[in-house]
Amino acid sequence: MKKILNNPADYVDEMLDGMTAAHPQIYAQPVRRVITRAAGAKKGKVGIVTGGGSGHLPVFTGYVGTGLLDACAIGDVFASPSAEQMAEAIRLADGGAGVLRLYGNYGGDVMNFDMAGEMAEMEHDIRTTTVLLTDDVVSAPKEEAEKRRGVAGMVYAFKIAGAAAERGDDLDEVTRIAQKTADACRSIGMALTPCTIPQAGKPTFEIGETEMEMGMGIHGEPGIWRDAIKPADEIAEEMLDRLMADQPLAKGDRISILVNSLGATPAEELYILYRHAKQKLDALGVEIVMPLVGRYATSMEMTGATITVIKLDDELEGLLKAPAECAFWRV
Amino acid sequence: MIDSKAISEALKGIASHTAAASDELCAADGALGDGDLGITVSKGFAEAATAELPDDVGMALLEVAKAFQRVSSSSYGTLLATGFMAAAKREKGKPGIELEEIPGLVAAARDAMMARGKGNLGDKTVLDSLDAVASALEGTSPQVMVETTIKAAEHTVERYRDLPNKLGRARMFGEKSVGLPDPGQLAFLRIVEGLRSEAHQG
Numbered sequence: 001m002k003k004i005l006n007n008p009a010d011y012v013d014e015m016l017d018g019m020t021a022a023h024p025q026i027y028a029q030p031v032r033r034v035i036t037r038a039a040g041a042k043k044g045k046v047g048i049v050t051g052g053g054s055g056h057l058p059v060f061t062g063y064v065g066t067g068l069l070d071a072c073a074i075g076d077v078f079a080s081p082s083a084e085q086m087a088e089a090i091r092l093a094d095g096g097a098g099v100l101r102l103y104g105n106y107g108g109d110v111m112n113f114d115m116a117g118e119m120a121e122m123e124h125d126i127r128t129t130t131v132l133l134t135d136d137v138v139s140a141p142k143e144e145a146e147k148r149r150g151v152a153g154m155v156y157a158f159k160i161a162g163a164a165a166e167r168g169d170d171l172d173e174v175t176r177i178a179q180k181t182a183d184a185c186r187s188i189g190m191a192l193t194p195c196t197i198p199q200a201g202k203p204t205f206e207i208g209e210t211e212m213e214m215g216m217g218i219h220g221e222p223g224i225w226r227d228a229i230k231p232a233d234e235i236a237e238e239m240l241d242r243l244m245a246d247q248p249l250a251k252g253d254r255i256s257i258l259v260n261s262l263g264a265t266p267a268e269e270l271y272i273l274y275r276h277a278k279q280k281l282d283a284l285g286v287e288i289v290m291p292l293v294g295r296y297a298t299s300m301e302m303t304g305a306t307i308t309v310i311k312l313d314d315e316l317e318g319l320l321k322a323p324a325e326c327a328f329w330r331v
Numbered sequence: 332m333i334d335s336k337a338i339s340e341a342l343k344g345i346a347s348h349t350a351a352a353s354d355e356l357c358a359a360d361g362a363l364g365d366g367d368l369g370i371t372v373s374k375g376f377a378e379a380a381t382a383e384l385p386d387d388v389g390m391a392l393l394e395v396a397k398a399f400q401r402v403s404s405s406s407y408g409t410l411l412a413t414g415f416m417a418a419a420k421r422e423k424g425k426p427g428i429e430l431e432e433i434p435g436l437v438a439a440a441r442d443a444m445m446a447r448g449k450g451n452l453g454d455k456t457v458l459d460s461l462d463a464v465a466s467a468l469e470g471t472s473p474q475v476m477v478e479t480t481i482k483a484a485e486h487t488v489e490r491y492r493d494l495p496n497k498l499g500r501a502r503m504f505g506e507k508s509v510g511l512p513d514p515g516q517l518a519f520l521r522i523v524e525g526l527r528s529e530a531h532q533g
Contacts, residue, residue: 083400083412111409111447115400118416122393122423 001201008198012054012076019061023327026065031088033081035061036071040092046165046174047071047093050103050158051086051113053078055197058328059154059297060103067324067331068162069102070095073116077197077300080108086116091124098127098171102157102178104150105132129171131178133157135185135308137246138215138224149217152260152297152308153185156320159331163322177319184311186243190235191216191262191304214238216304232269236276239307247311251285256292256320258308263298265305270294273305289317296329332427335384335391342395345525346380349373352521360514363501371403372518375411376525378402389423392416406448407515410457413447414440433476434468437461454498455508457515460487464523477526484520488512 005011016035020027028038041047050060051073061072070093075081090099099120101113110132117128133150140147161178169177191213194203207213207226212235215224230238249255259274261267270293281288289312297306312320324331333341349356349372356369379398384391392415399412418436422428428436441461445451450458460483467483468476496508 083409084397111406112400114447115396115409115412115416118420119393119397122390122416122419 001196001198003196003198005198008201011198012074015054015057016061016074019057019327026325026327027061030092031085033074033085034071034089034092035064035074036089036092037064037066041070041095043095044097044168045070045095046097046169046171047090047095047099048102048158048161048165048174048178049073049086049089049093049099050101050154051075051081051089052103052106052109053080055195055300056298058295058326059152062328063155063158063162063326065324065326067166067322068158068326069093070099070165077199080106080112083112083115083119086113087119087123090116090120090126090128094120094124094126098129100161100165100171100174100178101128101130102154102161103132104154105134105146105148106150127171129175131157131161131175131182133182133185135182135187136217137186137188137242139217142246151187151189151217152258152306153182153187153310155258155260155292155296156185156256156308156310157181159324160316160319162324163319166322166324177315181310181316184247184316185308186247186310187306187308188214188239188242189216189262189304189306190214190239191299191302192229193264193301193303195263195300195302197300213304217299232272233276236273236307237280240277240280240309243307243309247309249281249284249286249309249311252287254287254289254312254317255281256289256310256312257281258292258296258306258310260292260297260306260308261295262302262304262306263295264301264303267294270305273307277307290320290331332429333388334427335386335388337427338388338391338395339380339384341526342376342380344527345522346373346376348525349376349518349521352518356514356518356521359512359517362511363496363508363514367405368407368514368518371405371408372411372522375399375403375408376522386426387423388425388427389419389421392419392422395419407457407518410444410448413444414461417443430473430476434465434471437468438465441465448498450498455491455494455496455501455513455516456498457513457519459491459513460484460516460519463487477523480523481520481527484516484523488516488520491516 047070055077071089073081073085073089134148135153136149139149353369353373360368396412396415463483
């Protein structure tokens with residue numbers, strides 16, 4: 001393992017200390033491993049909290065900010081935070097109008113966040129709702145779509161639900177919009193190299209020099225199938241085909257697309273993927289709104305990319321374009 | 332009536348009994364899982380036994396749930412916390428638990444744990460123990476409640492010993508789990524046995 005760190009056990013806490021120190025106008029850490037907006041909860045506004053393991057920046061913590069999230073509970077690398085941390089995040093996100101829990105569909109996170117919601121309700125009378133992201137199309141067949149993992153589609157959900165909360169929508173409305181966004185997102189990933197979790201010290205899987213992994217998740221889980229590495233256009237083609245097989249796109253549809261680096265893939269290569277995706281969607285007559293190309297949901301230093309497509313209507317598009325700001329992204 | 336003080340005393344009894352059973356539970360779990368169940372259970376009750384419990388008995392049960400969440404966020408720890416939380420919700424605002432409420436509380440814990448763990452009765456899990464206890468306690472006199480609970484838990488371990496595990500990590504061992512006690516059911520037995528040591532002292 002070759003990483004810039006001190007003690008592997010301090011990796012997450014030192015990262016959060018550094019992040020809040022670098023951006024004190026955006027983030028605060030009032031309780032260990034809970035990041036909130038610097039100014040705290042906004043009175044009368046619906047709060048949005050998320051949570052999950054470290055190792056995915058900007059997801060999850062990075063998206064705390066105006067027009068985005070209110071608080072985030074963060075666990076060890078690729079590990080769920082505790083229910084108590086999540087309950088603290090809910091409490092700190094509450095401005096009196098209730099709190100939406102918006103996060104990815106992972107067993108440990110779901111159990112703990114459900115517990116956290118019950119705790120917040122019992123102790124502080126905070127009303128909470130849940131929307132889970134289940135956008136990874138290869139993690140379960142369409143008939144069992146509710147079992148799918150949540151990956152980069154989270155970024156769209158944070159943005160769109162965040163905009164709805166910021167303009168003053170009530171909890172039911174923010175929840176409805178978040179669910180509608182989650183339902184409109186589809187994602188798929190591919191990787192060329194694994195990543196190394198600091199406390200484990202060794203790569204999460206092995207892969208040959210000429211191989212690529214398709215359908216991997218963002219926790220270093222191995223992919224669904226392995227293939228010889230192909231030219232970028234063929235990779236983009238296959239990824240889009242699989243996304244469109246799940247959510248068909250036709251002439252006149254409007255979408256946003258996120259071509260996301262898993263950590264180590266440079267922007268150059270993402271643009272090569274985007275180029276082909278744009279050509280293909282143009283040929284179909286599909287209009288792209290506010291494309292995102294960059295590092296939005298990562299998996300440590302993994303080389304690879306995910307592509308997320310969200311189908312838009314006027315409501316979602318307006319909210320997607322609304323102003324928002326965190327340390328990693330400004331709209 | 333069981334007030335917060337009585338709960339605290341009971342937790343102390345359970346903590347010492349499960350600490351003594353920790354190695355046994357780790358070994359039972361090691362045969363089918365990752366072998367840390369004894370630690371999960373004894374750490375959870377040790378934390379709960381030292382927690383400051385409020386007089387509101389519902390909030391006291393919430394503290395117990397939180398203690399488990401704090402020190403053992405494994406699935407068994409989370410399930411026990413879920414059970415305590417279910418009881419906590421029903422008792423919020425009360426100074427104590429009436430004895431006739433207990434079967435209903437156990438059943439509520441069972442239902443909440445089934446929902447959270449997505450488990451079914453008959454899967455050979457701790458859910459079967461709770462189910463057996465809830466039915467056994469129905470209409471029991473207060474004097475024999477603790478013994479009835481222990482007997483039902485004991486009976487569950489024996490009844491399922493020769494069946495395969497159908498849930499969780501133990502499920503992957505399938506037939507290999509036949510003949511072995513379910514670690515979760517065994518842990519539950521050791522937990523309720525801890526009530527006896529407290530009852531005798533009291």
